[in-house]
Each structure stands twice: as structure tokens, then as C-alpha cells.
Amino acid sequence: MSELRFAVLGPVRAWRRDTKLDLGSPQQRAVLAVLLLAEGRQVSLGALVDALWGQEPPKAAVGTVRTYVSRLRHCLATSGPGGVHEMIESAGDGYALPLRSAVLDLNVFLSRTREAQAAGRAGDAGQAAVLLRDALGLWQGVPLAGIPGEYAESQRVRLAELQLAAIEERLALDVELAGHVAAATELQALLASHPMRERLSELLMLALYRSGRQADALAVFDTTRHLLSEELGIDPGPALCEMHQRILQTDETLISTAGRDSWGPAAPSPVTALVGRDADIEEVSGLLTTQDHRLVVLTGAGGIGKTRLALAVLEHSKPHWRDGTAFADLSAVTDPRLVPDAIASALGLVVQGQERPLDTLSRRLAERHMLIVLDNFEQVLGAAPMLAELAERAPRLHMLVTSRVVLRVRGGQEWPVNPLGVAPAGGTPAELAEAPAVRLFAERVRDVQPGFVLTSGNAAAVAELCRRLDGLPLALELAAASMRLLTPEQMLNQLYERLERPGSLADLPGRQQTLTHTIEWSYDLLPAPAQQLLARLSVFAAPFTAEAAEAVSGRDGAGTIEGLSTLLEHSMVSSAERPDGERAFRLLGPIRRFAAARLENAGEPLSGLESHLLDVLKAAGARHGSQDRDMRRLDSEQLNLQVVLSWAALEGRPPGPLLRAIGDVWVWLLVRGHLRRTSGLWQQIESLPQDGLRTERDRMARSWLMACGLLNDGDHAKTCALIGEILPAARRLEKPWRTALLLMGRATARPYTTHSPAHADFAAALTIARDAGDPLVLGYILSHYGSFLCIDGDAARARALHEEMLTIARSLPDENMRAEAHYDLAMDALSAGDPPSAEAHLAVAVRRYQDIDHLDGLARCLGALSALALSRGHGHLAARLIGAAAAARDSIGLTPWPAATEAELRTIERAEALLPGGEFTAQADAGRRLTAADALTQAPLPLRGGRRRRPDGTAVPSRPHLRQHASGARPRHPQVRAAGPIPAREAPHATQ
Secondary structure, three states: OOOEEEEOOOEOEEEEOOEEOOOOOHHHHHHHHHHHHOOOOOEEHHHHHHHHHOOOOOOOHHHHHHHHHHHHHHHHOEEEOOEEEOOOEEEOOEEEOOOOOOEEHHHHHHHHHHHHHHHHHOOOHHHHHHHHHHHHOOOOOOOOEOOOOHHHHHHHHHHHHHHHHHHHHHHHHHHHOOOHHHHHHHHHHHHHHOOOOHHHHHHHHHHHHHOOOHHHHHHHHHHHHHHHHHHHOOOOOHHHHHHHHHHHOOOHHHOOOOOOOOOOOOOOOOOOOOOOOHHHHHHHHHHHHOOOOOEEEEEOOOOOOHHHHHHHHHHHHHHHOOOOEEEEEOOOOOOHHHHHHHHHHHHOOOOOOOOOHHHHHHHHHOOOOEEEEEEOHHHHHHHHHHHHHHHHHOOOEEEEEEEOOOOOOOOEEEEEOOOOOOOOOOOOHHHHHOOHHHHHHHHHHHHHOOOOOOOOOOHHHHHHHHHHOOOOHHHHHHHHHOOOOOOHHHHHHOHHHHHOOOOOOOOOOHHHOOHHHHHHHHHOOOOHHHHHHHHHHOOOOOOEOHHHHHHHHOHHHOOHHHHHHHHHHOOOOEEEOOOOOOOEEEOOHHHHHHHHOOOOOOHHHHHHHHHHHHHHHHHHHOOOOOOHHHHHHHHHHHHHHHHHHHHHHHHOOOOHHHHHHHHOOHHHHHHOOOOOOOOHHHHHHHHOOHHHOOOHHHHHHHHHHHHHHHHHHOOHHHHHHHHHHHHHHHHHHOOHHHHHHHHHHHHHHOOOOOOOOHHHHHHHHHHHHHHHOOHHHHHHHHHHHHHHHHHOOOHHHHHHHHHHHHHHHHHOOOHHHHHHHHHHHHHHHHHOOOHHHHHHHHHHHHHHHHHOOOHHHHHHHHHHHHHHHHHOOOHHHHHHHHHHHHHHHHHHOOOOOHHHHHHHHHHHHHHHHHOOOOHHHHHHHHHHOOOHHHHHHHOHHHHOOOOOOOOOOOOOOOHHHHHHHHOOOOOOOOOOOOOOOOOOOOOOOOOO
């Protein structure tokens, strides 16, 4: 694709690749239009002034034109091997715009019309018609729309004549190729706009005659002759008179026997581009043409884009169908018995005498190799058997059906139309712009806000808007149409209120004027039990299983599977994926909101959801939420758990059972970051009212979670105090493993000192854990106790504990423990002066932490890698890794435990001693701008002795400031620009 594309066959526009350029005011776009239409020739300043203002230019006209040219030069400049290239060149006393590799739609139009003429002369009328359709498809409305002045008006007249000539030629080919029924309809409308154009009258007379409407054809001649006489005082020309005479004589040679046939009125021609459906178009076209499926049904929710996709497939596959294509809109038909009549009418077929409409269709289409699109079939499902019968009786006929409801027809191939892909949270503007939903929204916003672009300031709001609307194309288009005076942030705040205002897009049918109307169209087709189930399913915020649906459905789940099947068939529920891989379903965001508004009593389904989640938590809690399958199941239910917690807080329900069950999956909470204050789940836990904690065990359950959260947040003093308060009760009420973990938590939170009381806590925790016989709890206590001993200088004992931990980890399906074991053994090896062993263990730890997306573990690995770099004399790399570790923790608001802080501070002191002047802080500042992933890929090569570039040391933070970063504190000052690029390096060879 050329880098620059220009359009004048409609509004004057330009694109660089797929990005629409802001061409400025109408006058500025007029300058561009004049230069484009000059085809690379020089246009003087005077000519540009005349084109813009005619005989009465303003005093500053010349200067204004030069300003416009300067702005356009900046906008259109392209970069290449030789530097920046300006498209607009100075030429004499004016300017020229040689297109070179750039593309102008007018030139493409003229090229294709010439190719069509050549194909026609060669006798290939079908190819000529295809080329002319392609050429005319480039037109996007009135040429030079919005450009003022007499020059623009004169050019509009010239360009419109070119368009009309091409339309005439295309219609002549349609009539020649037996597409006279559709052509007659189009010709009548065209002749009404151009009543004196004899060629149109001649073609209309021929099309009507071939359609069996001789009297109507003769009436066209009489009307045209009268107009020519009254308005111009002339008689019809020889060609029109000859056509009149041949029709009067019933000339049989006028009846075409051409093979191709375009039936009925022309299919709708969308005025906007289809976004994000290229793969669907190719695959559905392939089903119909290559794989020869004769009945393909596009299914999906209202507003998902089924009709647009069907029209695109029809257009894309047109050359394949020897006898043409047809389109039948069934939205106005409600009686299934009338569907054959509606199809016959759309095809322009007349039912003869007592013949049944289906018989007429079968007879006329029996030998036709063609495609018919049947749109909006969901309200005439009773006619589905007729499609199977028609397919049997017309063996070369292919049908593409759109329906919100599955048809269940023999031989039918269902193709679910999915929402457009939405952007994940946290992406850059460039990454967000690639998401199909964002592309569609931005393109439609530019229709009402010319010049709209995604920026770092609005991209997050646009992406969130697309996520809330679940990528539903109609919802995105309605939202975009309301953006004329709004920013994305304002639209986000008023989203659903705006989408319920009709008239945003006046050309849409009434059922699509608002989201509610669109969904009601499908909802009204549901039986009452399915409507009730849909309302209950609205309590799910995340994809749900059939088992979960039964839990919220009431009536002991009776009829749930049948109701869910009905909702699936009606596209009110969609299939979905979950992290645990279970077969799952979901309601698109707009449908969920619609269904929730029809839920009369939310308490009953939410109570069912609470029971379901307690079962899930208890099953995972038996293994502390540590196994991969448990974590994925809990991940899948996390948003649903937040819904229940919010409901419990709002209704004042006793939260004790939920809190105890959540506390039992503590490994999942830790690994997935749900103990952080920024976690939505943690915020829901904290918001639960304490007055609902009715028993001592309930209060203990909350205190247990609060202690975990405080330790994770780095509030170590409060952690020690809280655990000290609850330990006596915990020894009475809790299982031994919880008491052991509380002792470990207090020991971990204690400030590091040479004779710390942490020794006693760790020893007591270890004894209790061994007696309790819980290997997983024992493994984590061995990890923390060993790390403390390593910092305290007892590397041999630390290694013994960590090797025991690794043995336990290998016997359990706990990926986090295995990663922790290898990290701990790496730290032991560094303490013992064994860098090769440390590197081998770190390679395994990094890989395992990456597998479970454990950013805290990766940050600790970066700290260990910095110590490893120092052991080999690579101070610059060590400083960068220290900065990267601090940045990784800042990104999630994490503070390391005192033992980890002590180890990393020792590394910082050694690095500061190794690097002179401000080099340490400069390198660390550069490292802060690396992601954890980038830092890990850059680290290994210098560990093996590679040469490194030195930065110039500009703009560095103070050493105390960096120490705060290393301990996980938030930076108090803006970050400083990196002093130089970091060279790319090879990845490590990780070993087990």
C-alpha cells in the first residue's frame, strides 16, 4: 500500500497508510484539491487565489495561500532514506504536487474505467461490469464536498459527469448481462434526476421491455419526447427513436440470452467502510465458494454487524456467481408463510396463476448458479424448513442468511459473528489503535469530529469505552455519533444515557435507533422462562459455567440447560473462554445491562452465586489455592466474587463464611497480587462492614486477611502489632497451619537485626508446621526462614532449609513454590561465593515466575541478578538492574520484606562503591525506564563479560532517593530522562 492516499471523489481527504490526516480548514483543503486536480502541473499563486476567492480576494490572500501551503507541506511530508521529502514543490511563481507513488482516487477511477472499456471492446462484458463497479465504489458522495468557490463548483460538475457516464455504462452492461430487473429500478431513479438524458431513457426502455413491461417502456419514450419538446424544442435522437420502434414491433432480438443475471433491487451499498472483518469475509466467502456450503447462517446479537458482513461477502464473492446475486430484507415480514413471496418479490419474480411462491422460486432458480442473501430471518424461523426444500430443488443455489437465532436446518453451516476485538488495559496509544473496536470507534468519531486522533491523553478513555460496550459495532457507532461536542472522557461518563437517545444516526431503522430497542427486538422473541433466566444471569460479571448458571437460576436449576440453550440460539448469550478452560458463557455488556434492568429481585440469584463461589473457594482452599488449576479457576471467578462481596456489603450480610474461605486460598491471593491495596478484590474485602462479623472466628478471619495485606503492603510495624494481638486467639481457634503462618508473617515483618526475635518466631513456626503435616505451609516457612538465615550469615543452614523446600516443591503442583525455591538457592549461592550455581538457579526462577506472571518474584530476581553482576565486576549493569527492580515494584505499589530489602541495600552499597561520581545513579535512572521483561533480556550478556556503553551521567537522582526506590517507596520527584540507549543482549540459557 502506498504511504499517502488522497481522495477528491467525496470530501477531500488524505491518509498516511491507515491514519487519516488533518487537512485543516475548507480553504486549506481547497488548495490541496486544486494541486491534486492539476495532475502534477504548476499552479500559480494567482490561480490558487482565484480558485479560493474568485474575483474578490481578501488583501492578505497571497500570504494566506502561502500559509496554507506551508501547513500542507508539514502535514504531507514523508520520511525516506534520504530524509524528509516534501510532497508540495515550489514551481515558478506557484506550486506543484507530483503524486509519484502516492495514490489519488480520481486516477484510480479513471484507470479502472479505461480498463472496463478495454474489457468491453474485447467482448468480456462481465469483467467490464466488475471493473466499473469497483471504479464507482470509490465515490463517497459529492466530489470536493465542503470546498467553497466557483472553481470547486465547476470541478464538481466535471467530475459528476464522469461519474454519470460510468454509471450509464455500468447499467448498460447490467442490462446486457440480464440484470434488467435491478437495473430498471436504478434507471428510474436516475432518470428522475436527469430527465433530458436520452441514453438513460433508452436503457430504461430496454430494461423494462426485457422485464415484460412493454407498456411501461413505451410510456418512458412518450414522457421523454414530451420533455424534450417542451423544454428544448427538439425531437428525440435516432437511437431513442429506434428503440421505440423496435419495442413497438416486439423485436425478439431485444431479449437477452446472456448468462449472468442480477436479480431484483440492488443490494444496499453501505456508506461507511467495514472495519475488523477481513478474516470473516474471506472465511465466509470460502465456505460458500471453495467449500461449497449451500446454506450459511450468520448468527449473533443485534448490532453485532451480521448484515454488514453479509453485504461484504456478497460483494467480495460476486465474480464467482455465474448467474449473479440478490438481496432480500425480511425485517418487515412477520408471517413465515409469506417468506417465499418476499423472496420472489425481492428477485423481481411474478407468481403465475395458482402456482405456489415456493414452486415459482424452485422453477426459476433450478439451474441458477447464484447467491441470495436473506437478511433478518430471526422473526420468521418457521420458514426455515422452506430454505432446506428450496436448496434441494435448486441444487446450484447458495443462500447466506443473517439471523439472531440459530436456524437448525439440515446442511446449514452456522457462522457466529463475534464482537470486534477490544484493547487490553494498559496498552500504549499505538497498541490500542490496532484493536478493531478502537479503530471502528475512532473512524466513526472522525465523521463527526474531523481531525480526531488517538493520543496519550484520550486513548485510555476510548479503550475503556470500547471495553464497556464489549466491541459491539452498533453500540460503538451510536456512541461515536454522539461525540460531536464531547471528549472521550465525557462520553464515558454519559455512555449509556447517550446511547438511549434516538436520532444519533437518523438513517438506521427504528429497531436500531437505541441499544434498548436493538436488544428488545431479540428479547421479545424469547419464551418467558428464557427471559427470566436471562435476567438472573445478569448477576455474572465474568464468564460462567452451566453449573454456575444452575446455581443462580432458582427452582433447583430445573430447566436451566434448556433455557441456556435457547439463549445461545437467540444470541442473547455467547460462548466465552475462561482461564480454567471450562466451557463458559457470557452476556455482552449492553445485553447484561438490559437484562439487569429486568431483574426484579437480585437477592435470590446473588445468594445462589454466593453458594456457588463458596463451593469453589472451599475446593481450592483444601490446597491453599496453590495449584495451577485452582488458581485458574479462582481467576475465572474473581469478578463474580467481587460482585458478591459488593452485594454483601450493601445488604449487610454476614461476611464471615466468605472471609474464611477467601483466607484459605492465601497462595492465590499472594501470587495474583490480590493482597495489594490497588486490587479491586482487596478493596471489596476491606469495604465489608465489621459490624457484620458476629463471631470470634469471623473476626479472626478478617484479621488474618488484614495481616496478610499489611505484610504485603510493607507496613511491617502494624503487621507485627496485629499478629501479636490475634496470636493467642488463633492458637485456640485456628488450625495449626494458620498459627504457623502467622508466626512466619511476624518474623518476616520484623526489622532485620543481628539478634532479631525473628529467630524465635521462625523456629516456633517451623516446629508447628512439621507437626501439622502440611507440606505446602512447611515449604513456605522453610523459604522465609532460610532467607533470613542467609542474610544473617548462616549460608550453610539456609541452603539446607532451601534444599528441603525444593524437595517439597517438586512433590507439589505449586509453580510459585518451585520458583521461590530456585530464587532462594540462588541467593544462598551468591552468599557462599558460587556465581555459576546462582546463575543456574536464577534462570529457572525467572522462567517459572514468568510462567505465572509473578512480578514481585521477577523484581526480586532482578535484585539477585544485580548482585550477580557485581560479583563479576559489572557495576553499570548492576546499577541498571537495581533501577529496573525498583521500577517494577513501583508499578504495582509493592514493598519488599525487610530481609529482601537488606540484601538489596547491601548490593546498592557495593555498586555505589564500585562506580565513581554520579555513574551509579545515572545507570540506575536508566534502568528505571526499563520494563522487567526488557531488563531481564538485557542482563545476561554482560554477565558473561560483554562490553557496555557508558552514559554521560546527566540528570541523576540522589542516593537516598534511590534507596527509597529500592525499598519499594513511591518516587517523590519526576523521573529523569535516560542518558543513552541500552544495547540489546542475548537471552540466558536457563537450566533446571
